[in-house]
Amino acid sequence: MTEIFENIKKLYEFEQPCEELSPYIEFFSETSLAATQSHVASEEFTVKLFPSYTPTIWINLGSPYFLKNGNDWKSVDQQTDVLVLRNEIIERRNLPTDNIFTIKFFPGAIEALFGISQAQIGSQILQAAELIPYATLQKLKNLSDFKDRIKLLEDFFLAKLYQKNKVGHYYSHVQKAIALFADSGLANKNSELAQQLALTDKSLYRYFTQTVGASPKTYMAMLRARTALTAYIADTPNFNPYLYGYYDRSHFYKDVYNFTGQRLGRRLN
DSSP, rough: OOBBBBBBGEEEEEOOOGGGGGGTTTEEEEEEEHHHHHHOOOEEEEEEEEOOOEEEEEEEEOEEEEEESSSSSEEEEOOOOOOOOOOOOOEEHHHEEEEEEEEEEEETTTHHHHSSGGTTTTTEEEGGGGGGGGGHHHHHOOOOOOHHHHHHHHHHHHHHHHHHHHHHHHHHHHHHHHHHHHHHSSSEEEEHHHTTOOOHHHHHHHHHHHHHHHHOOOOOOOOHHHHHHHHHHHGGGGGOOGGGGGSHHHHHHHHHHHHHHOOHHHOOO
């Protein structure tokens, strides 16, 4: 199953974080075993995700699986929980007994919470215990309810947040730049964003590369392609590329190919 092109969210339960954590965590989710059995007929299936630069932790509550981050497949056993940046196409090959608890952070959030730049992650597959203590992960796995697991993690992250006292300077500017880009119809140039934030182009570049792990140009291109492609798949006949900052459909198609590695006509026919 491929995100955007297919509704992979139907396989999972989702929950928003508490208000204090909402600037940092996009959502918590957990595999719905009933939904997986209903929607997946094969003995083995793959979930494919496109780049988002959203640090993501996958806590394994079920069977082993294989993870491809870049070119190589890696075996992830039942006891292993991982942290990935999602800076490139990533795939997870699962069995029907797949059961994953997900924490999806916003770009730059782990620096605000943990003082760790996501730029350091790159294409690595790291141990989740580098952010969340092993004892906390084991306690989470012993809980039987999705909401109880969320409550445990919210308490942990809130304690981290209180220790930090204030959001990092770089993270604040990155979040403002992303919001301004969205408000512009995904059309503002980096120089325009920097001007609106009273920053130099060089400062904006430094804030993004050190906080997100990508230049503002790379991140904004990814965000625009992801947003536009989602709208295109949802309502192809009425899709208007101009609403997403594209010059024409050819510009949009080229951007989608650069983002997904797939040509729209071939993928949808």
